[in-house]
Every structure is written in C-alpha cells, then in structure tokens.
Amino acid sequence: MLPTAQSCPRPSSTLARFHLSDTLTPNAPTTLIEVAQQAGVSPSTVSRILNGTAKVSDEKRRAVLDAIAKMNFAPNPMAQALKKGKSMTIGIVVQDIASPFFDETLHGIDQALNGTGYASVIVSGHWNAAEEIDRIRLLLARKVDGIILLSGRITDESVLQFSKHKPIVSTGRALQTERALGFKIDNEYGARLATQHLIELGHRHIAFITGPANHTDADERLSGYKKALAEAGIAYNPKIVVDGDFHENSGLRATTHLLETKQKFTAIFAANDLCAYGARLSLYRKGIRVPEDISLIGFDDLPSSAYTTPPLTTVRQPLCDIGRIAAQALLHLINGDAVETSIPPLELVVRETTKRLKN
Amino acid sequence: MLPTAQSCPRPSSTLARFHLSDTLTPNAPTTLIEVAQQAGVSPSTVSRILNGTAKVSDEKRRAVLDAIAKMNFAPNPMAQALKKGKSMTIGIVVQDIASPFFDETLHGIDQALNGTGYASVIVSGHWNAAEEIDRIRLLLARKVDGIILLSGRITDESVLQFSKHKPIVSTGRALQTERALGFKIDNEYGARLATQHLIELGHRHIAFITGPANHTDADERLSGYKKALAEAGIAYNPKIVVDGDFHENSGLRATTHLLETKQKFTAIFAANDLCAYGARLSLYRKGIRVPEDISLIGFDDLPSSAYTTPPLTTVRQPLCDIGRIAAQALLHLINGDAVETSIPPLELVVRETTKRLKN
DNA sequence: CTGTTAGCGCTTTCAT
DNA sequence: ATGAAAGCGCTAACAG
Numbered sequence: 001m002l003p004t005a006q007s008c009p010r011p012s013s014t015l016a017r018f019h020l021s022d023t024l025t026p027n028a029p030t031t032l033i034e035v036a037q038q039a040g041v042s043p044s045t046v047s048r049i050l051n052g053t054a055k056v057s058d059e060k061r062r063a064v065l066d067a068i069a070k071m072n073f074a075p076n077p078m079a080q081a082l083k084k085g086k087s088m089t090i091g092i093v094v095q096d097i098a099s100p101f102f103d104e105t106l107h108g109i110d111q112a113l114n115g116t117g118y119a120s121v122i123v124s125g126h127w128n129a130a131e132e133i134d135r136i137r138l139l140l141a142r143k144v145d146g147i148i149l150l151s152g153r154i155t156d157e158s159v160l161q162f163s164k165h166k167p168i169v170s171t172g173r174a175l176q177t178e179r180a181l182g183f184k185i186d187n188e189y190g191a192r193l194a195t196q197h198l199i200e201l202g203h204r205h206i207a208f209i210t211g212p213a214n215h216t217d218a219d220e221r222l223s224g225y226k227k228a229l230a231e232a233g234i235a236y237n238p239k240i241v242v243d244g245d246f247h248e249n250s251g252l253r254a255t256t257h258l259l260e261t262k263q264k265f266t267a268i269f270a271a272n273d274l275c276a277y278g279a280r281l282s283l284y285r286k287g288i289r290v291p292e293d294i295s296l297i298g299f300d301d302l303p304s305s306a307y308t309t310p311p312l313t314t315v316r317q318p319l320c321d322i323g324r325i326a327a328q329a330l331l332h333l334i335n336g337d338a339v340e341t342s343i344p345p346l347e348l349v350v351r352e353t354t355k356r357l358k359n
Numbered sequence: 360m361l362p363t364a365q366s367c368p369r370p371s372s373t374l375a376r377f378h379l380s381d382t383l384t385p386n387a388p389t390t391l392i393e394v395a396q397q398a399g400v401s402p403s404t405v406s407r408i409l410n411g412t413a414k415v416s417d418e419k420r421r422a423v424l425d426a427i428a429k430m431n432f433a434p435n436p437m438a439q440a441l442k443k444g445k446s447m448t449i450g451i452v453v454q455d456i457a458s459p460f461f462d463e464t465l466h467g468i469d470q471a472l473n474g475t476g477y478a479s480v481i482v483s484g485h486w487n488a489a490e491e492i493d494r495i496r497l498l499l500a501r502k503v504d505g506i507i508l509l510s511g512r513i514t515d516e517s518v519l520q521f522s523k524h525k526p527i528v529s530t531g532r533a534l535q536t537e538r539a540l541g542f543k544i545d546n547e548y549g550a551r552l553a554t555q556h557l558i559e560l561g562h563r564h565i566a567f568i569t570g571p572a573n574h575t576d577a578d579e580r581l582s583g584y585k586k587a588l589a590e591a592g593i594a595y596n597p598k599i600v601v602d603g604d605f606h607e608n609s610g611l612r613a614t615t616h617l618l619e620t621k622q623k624f625t626a627i628f629a630a631n632d633l634c635a636y637g638a639r640l641s642l643y644r645k646g647i648r649v650p651e652d653i654s655l656i657g658f659d660d661l662p663s664s665a666y667t668t669p670p671l672t673t674v675r676q677p678l679c680d681i682g683r684i685a686a687q688a689l690l691h692l693i694n695g696d697a698v699e700t701s702i703p704p705l706e707l708v709v710r711e712t713t714k715r716l717k718n
Numbered sequence: 719c720t721g722t723t724a725g726c727g728c729t730t731t732c733a734t
Numbered sequence: 735a736t737g738a739a740a741g742c743g744c745t746a747a748c749a750g
Binding site for chain 4: 041042043044045048054055056057060079081082083084085
C-alpha cells in the first residue's frame with residue numbers, strides 16, 4: 001500500500017563510540033616530526049608505519065602508534081598531496097546542484113566514495129558548455145585526482161582532451177579509453193517501454209513533451225517514442241509532439257498548448273518526470289482528470305514521483321546505481337586498473353497515472 | 360497563471376571566449392620557478408605579482424605576466440595551502456545530500472562562494488549526531504578553512520568546541536562568538552502564520568503532523584501551532600496531533616492514522632512540505648478532496664510545492680538566502696571580520712490547498 | 719624594488 | 735630495519 005519511492009538505502013548508521021574530548025584540543029595540530037621525537041624514532045619510520053611502506057620492528061611500531069594515539073596525530077593532507085602529487089579529492093560536475101535528478105546520483109557517488117579516503121568537490125555547469133569547461137578547468141587547477149561528469153554538455157572530444165590531464169568518467173555518453181570512460185542508459189529503450197505501455201492500454205493518440213533541443217537523452221527518448229509508435233502501426237503526428245526543456249514549467253506550458261490548440265490525445269508521455277509534474281498541473285487546472293481522462297507517464301522516477309497525486313507511472317532510471325558505478329569506475333581509472341561497467345536496465349514503474357482507455 | 364516556484368535565480372550564464380586548446384596541453388604542469396626562469400626574475404618576484412604582496416617594476420611584471428600566459432601557469436593550490444596554512448576550501452555538512460531542502464540552501468552557498476576562490480566539500484550527517492561529529496572531524500582533518508553546518512543534530516557546545524579549530528557557522532541555532540555563528544529562522548512565527556491562516560478560513564479542528572522528536576525546528580513549529588490555537592481560543596486537542604519525521608511517508612502514515620481513527624478535523628498542518636506531500640497522497644487514496652473537503656498547509660516551500668496537485672499552500676523559508684548568508688558570514692569569520700546577519704522573514708504563500716470552511 | 723634563504727609537513731631514495 | 739637528507743611548489747622574512 002505504501003508507495004515505493006526510488007532511493008538508495010539511507011543507512012541509519014550507528015557509529016559507536018565517539019569521545020568529543022578526544023580531538024577537540026584546539027592546540028596547533030601535531031606534526032609527524034613531533035610524533036617521531038615523542039616515539040624516539042626518525043620521521044621516516046613514522047611515515048613507513050603510516051603508509052605500510054616498509055617493515056618496522058614491533059617495538060618501534062608500538063612506540064609510534066602510542067605516540068600517534070597520545071598526541072592525536074593525523075597527517076596533514078596538504079603536505080601529503082604536495083609530496084605525492086595526489087590530492088585524494090575528486091571533482092564532480094553536475095548541471096544543477098539543486099535538482100532531484102542529480103541528487104540521487106550524487107548520493108550513489110557518496111556511497112562509493114565513503115571510506116575510500118577520497119573527498120569530492122561538486123561544481124555546477126548549469127547546462128552550459130562554456131561554463132562546464134570553465135568548471136572542469138577549475139577542478140583541474142585544484143588538482144583533483146579525477147573527474148565525474150554528469151550529463152555534460154561538452155563534446156566527447158573535450159572530454160577526451162581533459163582526460164589527458166586526469167581520468168574522467170562521464171554519464172550520458174559512450175566512451176572507453178585508458179583514462180576516460182563514458183556510459184549511458186538506453187534512453188530509446190526506456191522511451192519505447194513507456195510508449196508501449198500506453199499503447200497496450202489502448203491509447204493511439206499519445207502526445208509527447210520533448211526535452212531540450214540538442215540534448216542526447218532527449219533526442220533518444222523522442223526516437224524511442226517514434227519507434228514504438230511505428231512498431232504499433234500508429235502514424236506519427238507532429239502536432240502532438242511539443243517542446244519542453246525537462247523542467248516543470250515547460251511541461252505545464254506544453255500541455256496547456258496542447259489543450260488550447262484542441263489537439264486530440266488521450267495520453268501524454270513527458271520526456272522526464274519534472275516535465276510530467278508540470279503537465280499534471282496543467283491538466284488539473286483545466287479540470288481534466290488523471291488517469292480517467294488522460295493518462296500520463298514520465299521518465300526518471302524521481303523520489304517524489306511516488307508521492308504525486310496520483311503517484312506517477314514512469315520509467316525508472318537507476319540514478320543511485322549510476323552514481324555508485326561511476327565513482328567506482330573512476331577510482332579504478334585513477335589506480336590504473338581496468339574497468340568494466342554494467343548498469344542495471346531501465347524499468348517501467350506502473351503507478352497510478354496511466355489507465356486502460358475505455359471503450 | 361504560472362505557479363511561482365521558489366528558487367534562486369539560475370543564471371543562464373554566458374561565459375564568453377574559451378579556447379579549448381589553451382590549457383589542454385597534457386604536459387606536466389608548470390611551476391612558479393620555471394616561470395621565473397623564463398621571465399628572467401626570481402621566484403619571489405613571481406610570487407609577489409601573483410599575490411600583489413609588493414610593488415614590482417612594470418618591466419618585470421610584464422615579463423612575468425607574459426611568461427605566465429605563455430606557459431599557461433597556475434599556482435599549485437597544495438603548495439600554497441601547505442605554505443599559507445589555508446586550503447581555500449570550506450566544508451559543508453548537510454544531513455542528506457539528496458534532499459530538496461538542503462539543495463536550495465546549497466545553491467545559495469554556491470552563489471556566495473562563486474568567484475571567491477573557495478571551493479567546498481560537502482558531507483552528509485544523515486541526521487545522526489555521531490556521524491555528524493565524525494564528518495566534521497573529517498573536514499577538519501582535511502584542513503578546511505571553515506565549516507557550514509546545516510541543521511545539525513549536535514549540541515551547541517560541540518559546535519563551540521569545533522569552532523576552536525576552525526570558524527563555523529550553523530543554521531538552526533542561535534550562537535555568536537568570535538569564531539562561531541548560528542542563526543535561525545523563527546519557526547514559531549512561521550507555524551503561527553500557517554495556523555492563523557487556517558483559523559481565518561474558519562477552521563477550528565486543525566490536525567498537526569509533527570517533525571522528528573527532539574528536533575528544534577519541529578518543536579518550535581508545534582509550539583507556534585499551539586500558540587496560534589490558544590490565541591484564537593481554540594482548545595488544543597492532542598488526538599489530532601500526530602507524529603511525523605519530516606519525510607513523505609510519515610505524512611502519509613500520520614494522515615491515514617488520523618482518518619482511520621475517525622478524528623474530527625477539517626484541516627492539516629504538516630510540519631514540513633515533504634510531510635504534506637505524504638498527507639496529500641493519503642487523502643487522495645481515501646477519496647478526500649483538497650481543499651474542498653480538507654485544507655492542507657505545509658512548511659518550507661520547496662521548489663516542487665508549486666507543482667503539486669493542487670499547488671501547496673505553505674510557509675516560505677528563504678532557503679537560498681540562508682545559504683548565501685551563511686557562506687558570506689563564514690567568509691567573514693575566516694577573515695576575522697565582524698559579521699552581522701539578518702535573514703529575510705518567513706512568509707505565508709497561499710496557493711491552492713487551503714480553502715474557507717463552508718457551513 | 720628585488721634576490722637569497724628558509725622552511726610549510728610529509729615521503730622517499732640512499733645509505734648503513 | 736632504520737636514519738639522514740633531499741625535495742614537492744610555493745611564500746615570507748631578511749637583506750640589500
């Protein structure tokens with residue numbers, strides 16, 4: 001009875017013991033040298049123990065470990081970074097930090113990075129290729145060890161160029177070199193899934209609200225829609241395919257346009273969930289019921305789609321998995337390891353906005 | 360006619376000129392010393408020009424600038440950080456990276472940081488004090504220059520303790536020292552606003568879905584609700600005050616509980632928007648209309664609240680401003696400057712889920 | 719105004 | 735197995 005919202009497992013983590021007093025001594029941070037003195041060994045020995053670089057006698061090891069604990073020492077990351085040429089930081093480029101779409105993916109990345117010692121710096125490209133390039137440069141200048149690019153607007157060549165500096169993994173594109181990896185979901189398949197679902201319910205006049213122009217994901221979804229139509233022997237009617245941009249407002253406008261120009265349609269397939277929300281509102285404003293009068297389907301399965309009124313039928317994208325997989329792949333690239341990725345398939349999530357066409 | 364969704368201005372930034380070829384030479388990054396050699400000056404001179412630390416003759420300055428441009432030099436942040444003891448990084452602690460609530464605030468922070476040279480590392484506390492402490496320690500170990508804590512679960516004392524290491528600004532608490540600043544919205548006022556709105560519409564039986572136990576924001580909202588009731592001479596009825604936890608599911612469960620135990624109420628005030636979404640769905644499932652049968656009001660004004668069906672009446676929290684102000688304040692603290700903050704007041708946003716009680 | 723000289727805190731040969 | 739010494743790339747006295 002409860003709607004199943006998409007979301008990664010949120011660990012109700014129960015970190016045990018933590019003594020606030022421990023590290024909260026506000027004196028200047030201890031250095032490795034001080035630890036060495038305290039333990040009566042050389043700095044190198046401390047370093048060796050810290051990094052497991054070489055064998056150290058149990059006696060000294062014990063002394064050093066003691067000193068470390070006693071002095072509450074932690075190595076200075078800047079110094080390590082400077083020395084090793086690795087910052088233990090990765091850069092993440094999203095398009096909009098305040099978008100549920102990216103959030104889920106970030107969550108997956110977060111999970112994968114947790115406990116690896118890597119931290120991440122997140123920047124926004126704002127769907128703008130020039131800004132995106134600018135931000136990637138910034139990350140590179142900051143010496144990140146690798147980059148995850150989510151739904152970038154830049155060309156594959158640019159990605160390849162950047163990958164010469166640091167390994168990079170990108171979603172939404174097919175790519176595979178030693179230092180760059182791109183993988184994408186099968187948008188066309190997903191769109192066919194959605195369209196076929198509608199067709200199976202008896203719909204023949206299915207409106208489509210597109211994504212932004214020149215956006216690969218958007219284009220492929222449109223193409224999947226067309227294919228499914230063709231396969232079912234339904235003529236493609238450009239009059240009921242209207243422009244959107246993946247945001248709520250565009251869905252609202254598009255639907256209102258459809259309605260006001262008196263197009264004939266019994267179902268709407270919005271290129272993403274956000275857009276479907278807007279469509280839903282437009283329908284509501286006109287007093288048109290969903291799904292009784294019009295069926296509605298989205299794409300993405302954002303967490304909130306399980307709580308719309310009524311809950312939205314949509315195509316689930318494994319956002320969180322994608323994030324996790326991207327991060328793991330990047331870690332491999334950074335280590336020079338081979339990567340092989342496979343992401344879970346898209347699946348149709350039938351909720352309550354689609355209904356068999358009566359009669 | 361279009362709903363107004365809360366959101367910061369999303370700059371459709373038009374960064375001009377960018378020559379990909381410029382920085383994409385994958386050779387090892389240039390160092391300041393090489394620049395100095397190329398320009399025929401000493402490293403210090405280059406450093407001076409870079410930092411504006413001292414006067415330099417036009418001639419040498421020109422030579423250095425030329426060399427910098429020619430060699431496409433950018434100083435190594437790790438080296439700078441090690442030397443200056445400043446990493447130009449700030450740490451942000453959210454509770455959930457994938458929550459629209461935090462997103463808007465992050466967006467504000469992002470805006471404030473943009474162009475300052477500071478980058479941010481975001482970590483999640485997952486509403487868990489122990490984990491939060493752990494994460495803050497992590498940030499401190501990473502040598503962030505300051506911390507922004509959003510809706511932390513830790514005590515004020517802990518914050519004060521941490522602030523001895525690095526400046527910290529926190530939302531959701533009142534605090535003001537040399538190195539720590541906390542500011543909060545007037546939850547009680549906001550809750551009164553919401554409750555009064557309902558009362559003015561003629562409602563006398565107003566159910567309330569609480570936030571998580573021991574959560575300051577939640578407690579204060581409950582208290583505001585009670586106050587407004589008392590002011591209107593309406594008896595407080597604990598039977599229609601039910602537990603929630605700020606998430607959709609709890610709103611759904613709470614409302615279902617209200618309905619199944621046959622409580623008498625004509626309106627629901629949910630302690631936050633997410634919770635209101637769940638309530639909305641519960642009502643929908645039972646075939647109860649909003650706002651005709653039951654009025655519903657939330658708290659926060661998340662961006663998506665303008666697109667629910669019907670659009671949600673709620674109390675707007677200036678999330679984005681809060682983020683911006685927090686970041687600016689932190690920057691001031693870091694510089695040792697005085698800070699004075701004032702955040703915009705909460706305001707009632709009347710949309711379409713509340714209605715005058717007929718009778 | 720400018721160059722020389724020490725390091726920031728750590729890792730890593732290179733000896734022993 | 736361990737210590738001494740030489741930097742990573744940059745900045746900040748300190749002398750001129």
